[in-house]
Amino acid sequence: xxxxxxxxxxxxxxxxxxxxxxxxxxxxxxxxxxxxxxxxxxxxxxxxxxxxxxxxxxxxxxxxxxxxxxxxxxxxxxxxxxxxxxxxxxxxxxxxxxxxxxxxxxxxxxxxxxxxxxxxxxxxxxxxxxxxxxxxxxxxxxxxxxxxxxxxxxxxxxxxxxxxxxxxxxxxxxxxxxxxxxxxxxxxxxx
Numbered sequence: 189x190x191x192x193x194x195x196x197x198x199x200x201x202x203x204x205x206x207x208x209x210x211x212x213x214x215x216x217x218x219x220x221x222x223x224x225x226x227x228x229x230x231x232x233x234x235x236x237x238x239x240x241x242x243x244x245x246x247x248x249x250x251x252x253x254x255x256x257x258x259x260x261x262x263x264x265x266x267x268x269x270x271x272x273x274x275x276x277x278x279x280x281x282x283x284x285x286x287x288x289x290x291x292x293x294x295x296x297x298x299x300x301x302x303x304x305x306x307x308x309x310x311x312x313x314x315x316x317x318x319x320x321x322x323x324x325x326x327x328x329x330x331x332x333x334x335x336x337x338x339x340x341x342x343x344x345x346x347x348x349x350x351x352x353x354x355x356x357x358x359x360x361x362x363x364x365x366x367x368x369x370x371x372x373x374x375x376x377x378x379x
Contacts, residue, residue, distance in 0.1 A: 195211070195212045195233065195234060196209040196210065196211065196212075196358060196360075197209070197210050197211070197212060197214070197215035197233060197252060197253070197254060197255070197256055198254065198255045198256075198353065198360070198364055198367075198368075199215070199218075199256055199257075199258065200255065200256065200257040200258070201257065201258060201260075201261070202225045202226075202257050202258065202259055202260065202261070203257075204257060204371075205349060206349050206350060206352075206353045206368070207258075209353075209356070209358060212233065212234050212236065212252050213236075215233075215252045215253075215256055216236050216250045216252050218256055218258060219250050219251075219252060219253075219256070220250055223258050223259055224256045224257065224258060224259070225257045225258060225259045226257045227253035227255060227256050227257070228253065228254070228255040228257075228363075228367055229253045229254035229255050229361070229363050229364065229367075230361075230362075230363040232251035232252055232253055232254075233252050233253060233254040233361065234251075234252050235249060235250070235251050235252070236249070236250045236252060237249055238250070254360075254361050254363060254364045255364055255367060270314060270346050271314075271346070271347055271348075271349065271351075271352030271355075272352075273312060273313070273314060273317075275300055276295065276357055277347070277352070277355040277356065277357070278300055278314075278317055278318075278319060279295050279298050279319050280355045280357060281314075281319075281345075281347055281351070281355055281377060281378075282318060282319035282342070282377070283377055284298065284319070285319060285341075285342075286298075286319060286320050286321040286324050286341075287301065287318035287319055287320055287324075287340050287341055287342060288301075288320055288321075288324040288327075288328065288333075288338050288339075288340070288341065289321060289323075289324050290341050291321055293321050297321060297322065298319050298320070298321060298322075299319075299320050299321070299322060299325045300312075300317050300319070300320075301317065301318050301319065301320035301324075301325050301328065302316055302317060303316050303317070303318060303332065303333060303340070303344070304316055304332060305330045305331065305332070307330055308330075308332075314344060314345065314346040314347065315344050315345070315346060316344065317344060318340065318342070318344050324338070342377075347376075348372075348373060348376075350368050350369075350371040350372055351372055351373075351376055351378055353368055354368050354369065354372075354378055355378070
């Protein structure tokens with residue numbers, strides 16, 4: 189039995205910029221209304237069957253590909269928009285690794301660590317947050333890494349659109365994962 193989240197289609201703009209994960213049904217509407225400029229994938233994600241067309245003497249069938257690029261131009265430059273932040277995306281960006289001790293931990297043992305503490309105006313942004321284990325985060329406390337005598341083992345960065353879609357943690361088919369991974373920056377931690 190497959191899970192609903194496994195049946196998400198990656199929607200792109202015509203230039204190949206990821207826009208959203210959409211449902212099979214939403215993708216089928218795009219296919220049926222000829223809104224799809226091009227597709228990608230190793231065969232359909234699903235085949236949806238509709239009603240019987242008396243005039244044509246056959247049942248309607250729509251093969252839904254795992255990746256669809258829609259016709260027309262995007263309303264905004266999606267690469268100019270930073271991806272939405274979440275704890276789980278941060279932990280995956282940082283490979284579940286504490287920025288101070290280098291240990292790898294389960295998600296439940298990790299914390300979002302502000303490089304510039306919140307009490308000093310540090311914000312919840314990709315560039316001010318790293319992953320830390322509880323003991324290191326407690327040791328650093330309400331200080332900067334320099335004040336605490338703790339060096340960062342890696343630097344924060346803002347994931348690009350392709351990384352953000354992989355960091356979302358969805359279960360995606362191997363061909364969709366490969367398509368996204370092929371577009372990652374060379375220095376991405378997701379390689």
